[in-house]
Amino acid sequence: xxxxxxxxxxxxxxxxxxxxxxxxxxxxxxxxxxxxxxxxxxxxxxxxxxxxxxxxxxxxxxxxxxxxxxxxxxxxxxxxxxxxxxxxxxxxxxxxxxxxxxxxxxxxxxxxxxxxxxxxxxxxxxxxxxxxxxxxxxxxx
Amino acid sequence: xxxxxxxxxxxxxxxxxxxxxxxxxxxxxxxxxxxxxxxxxxxxxxxxxxxxxxxxxxxxxxxxxxxxxxxxxxxxxxxxxxxxxxxxxxxxxxxxxxxxxxxxxxxxxxxxxxxxxxxxxxxxxxxxxxxxxxxxxxxxx
Amino acid sequence: xxxxxxxxxxxxxxxxxxxxxxxxxxxxxxxxxxxxxxxxxxxxxxxxxxxxxxxxxxxxxxxxxxxxxxxxxxxxxxxxxxxxxxxxxxxxxxxxxxxxxxxxxxxxxxxxxxxxxxxxxxxxxxxxxxxxxxxxxxxxx
Amino acid sequence: xxxxxxxxxxxxxxxxxxxxxxxxxxxxxxxxxxxxxxxxxxxxxxxxxxxxxxxxxxxxxxxxxxxxxxxxxxxxxxxxxxxxxxxxxxxxxxxxxxxxxxxxxxxxxxxxxxxxxxxxxxxxxxxxxxxxxxxxxxxxx
Numbered sequence: 001x002x003x004x005x006x007x008x009x010x011x012x013x014x015x016x017x018x019x020x021x022x023x024x025x026x027x028x029x030x031x032x033x034x035x036x037x038x039x040x041x042x043x044x045x046x047x048x049x050x051x052x053x054x055x056x057x058x059x060x061x062x063x064x065x066x067x068x069x070x071x072x073x074x075x076x077x078x079x080x081x082x083x084x085x086x087x088x089x090x091x092x093x094x095x096x097x098x099x100x101x102x103x104x105x106x107x108x109x110x111x112x113x114x115x116x117x118x119x120x121x122x123x124x125x126x127x128x129x130x131x132x133x134x135x136x137x138x139x140x141x
Numbered sequence: 142x143x144x145x146x147x148x149x150x151x152x153x154x155x156x157x158x159x160x161x162x163x164x165x166x167x168x169x170x171x172x173x174x175x176x177x178x179x180x181x182x183x184x185x186x187x188x189x190x191x192x193x194x195x196x197x198x199x200x201x202x203x204x205x206x207x208x209x210x211x212x213x214x215x216x217x218x219x220x221x222x223x224x225x226x227x228x229x230x231x232x233x234x235x236x237x238x239x240x241x242x243x244x245x246x247x248x249x250x251x252x253x254x255x256x257x258x259x260x261x262x263x264x265x266x267x268x269x270x271x272x273x274x275x276x277x278x279x280x281x282x
Numbered sequence: 283x284x285x286x287x288x289x290x291x292x293x294x295x296x297x298x299x300x301x302x303x304x305x306x307x308x309x310x311x312x313x314x315x316x317x318x319x320x321x322x323x324x325x326x327x328x329x330x331x332x333x334x335x336x337x338x339x340x341x342x343x344x345x346x347x348x349x350x351x352x353x354x355x356x357x358x359x360x361x362x363x364x365x366x367x368x369x370x371x372x373x374x375x376x377x378x379x380x381x382x383x384x385x386x387x388x389x390x391x392x393x394x395x396x397x398x399x400x401x402x403x404x405x406x407x408x409x410x411x412x413x414x415x416x417x418x419x420x421x422x423x
Numbered sequence: 424x425x426x427x428x429x430x431x432x433x434x435x436x437x438x439x440x441x442x443x444x445x446x447x448x449x450x451x452x453x454x455x456x457x458x459x460x461x462x463x464x465x466x467x468x469x470x471x472x473x474x475x476x477x478x479x480x481x482x483x484x485x486x487x488x489x490x491x492x493x494x495x496x497x498x499x500x501x502x503x504x505x506x507x508x509x510x511x512x513x514x515x516x517x518x519x520x521x522x523x524x525x526x527x528x529x530x531x532x533x534x535x536x537x538x539x540x541x542x543x544x545x546x547x548x549x550x551x552x553x554x555x556x557x558x559x560x561x562x563x564x
Contacts, residue, residue: 075187
């Protein structure tokens with residue numbers, strides 16, 4: 001299944017619609033999408049680690065990029081469910097990298113899986129999420 | 142079951158540990174905790190609505206406040222699972238209010254339920270979350 | 283919001299469509315539905331306790347009863363997501379009781395919350411579930 | 424990471440502890456486990472399809488087999504959370520096949536991912552689950 005939006009198009013869309021975000025779209029192809037979240041003091045929490053909400057935002061964005069790469073840039077696609085498990089403490093001094101893959105592309109909803117890592121530690125997953133996006137009726141084919 | 146931390150103590154802890162956060166602890170008693178997130182442009186997303194990650198952060202914080210009110214201020218309690226369902230579009234011009242209750246207080250983990258509303262619309266729930274916090278071994282009684 | 287199917291109607295529907303099931307509809311009103319699952323050896327697992335799948339089936343059925351009580355007997359309503367947390371070991375010698383309430387009644391989906399107990403121990407919740415049912419397009423109003 | 428229990432050992436354990444179950448362990452290696460659930464009338468629901476609880480039981484069992492293959496046959500490992508998304512109607516006349524992989528092996532908990540298919544249709548996933556098992560303290564290494 002060919003993708004309908006490239007990494008450059010998705011980055012441009014994200015920068016325009018979420019100007020405050022510092023997350024970047026690193027790679028998008030038919031199999032997977034990668035996003036990167038630089039980590040600074042505003043993302044930390046007690047225990048010298050990255051906060052849960054920072055990882056939730058990364059999971060949601062990685063899934064959004066995956067969904068839009070498969071259905072085209074439909075801004076009004078919205079998250080309907082997000083389930084995230086936290087597996088290990090991320091390293092407070094490293095960016096987060098997330099790899100997202102499409103689990104299911106339905107008519108009414110799209111599911112994506114997201115695995116989050118601390119940059120430089122690809123063998124240690126820090127969080128895992130399943131994210132469901134609802135596709136607006138107007139867009140359904 | 143008496144609470145072990147008051148709204149004032151929890152607000153003071155949050156302000157100290159998360160200085161960048163704008164969420165406030167509104168009320169804490171044995172039955173429930175309320176937090177409030179003012180909404181500005183940085184919280185919006187396409188569709189003139191509040192972003193999913195903003196609501197996830199509110200859900201996680203409301204649960205954290207509930208957990209700490211019941212076990213005492215144990216900063217190293219960390220989220221192990223969060224499951225959130227988005228039910229309606231929040232109003233982009235209103236603050237978010239979240240009400241959290243304790244579902245289960247175990248030895249190893251604590252579960253809280255969170256219901257999120259747009260301020261002034263208490264009859265319209267915009268999101269619902271179940272959040273599990275892991276209690277550090279050192280703290281277990 | 284008035285209910286559209288009574289406990290008797292729902293019991294009759296369940297007995298007809300799921301003749302192998304031993305779960306019964308105990309009570310249905312606008313606020314909540316209760317179902318009861320007798321427990322025998324076929325429901326047990328190692329540790330002298332009730333199996334996880336037995337509790338999942340109870341959660342799904344309790345939610346189905348709640349959904350149908352609010353939208354009418356629409357047999358083709360199907361579960362789209364179920365998230366269940368297991369909180370305590372149920373008593374192997376007791377029936378399971380589940381109380382389900384409506385969380386959200388949308389046009390495309392309905393969410394119900396389910397709390398499961400061992401009969402005679404209403405203060406000790408053994409499991410908690412959030413169940414989403416998809417409403418077939420043909421039924422939407 | 425070498426497995427600690429073979430398909431034959433796991434099948435023997437399951438047959439002994441769950442004599443009423445008809446699910447079989449088809450394959451277990453370091454990467455994945457497969458289980459198979461024959462489908463008969465007792466598994467069906469309105470819509471000529473397999474019931475949700477049947478798929479939940481398959482997901483939970485597939486995850487249990489994966490967990491035990493990695494930690495050894497520790498019967499008292501128990502499900503602490505199961506999150507399942509239903510993606511398509513299974514074929515009422517086909518067995519269910521489930522493929523489970525290890526997502527995370529922690530000291531206190533183990534996460535497995537499960538993908539369920541109708542036999543003969545490996546390209547059409549019917550359900551996807553994330554299952555967390557808690558490891559009894561007595562077993563932790």
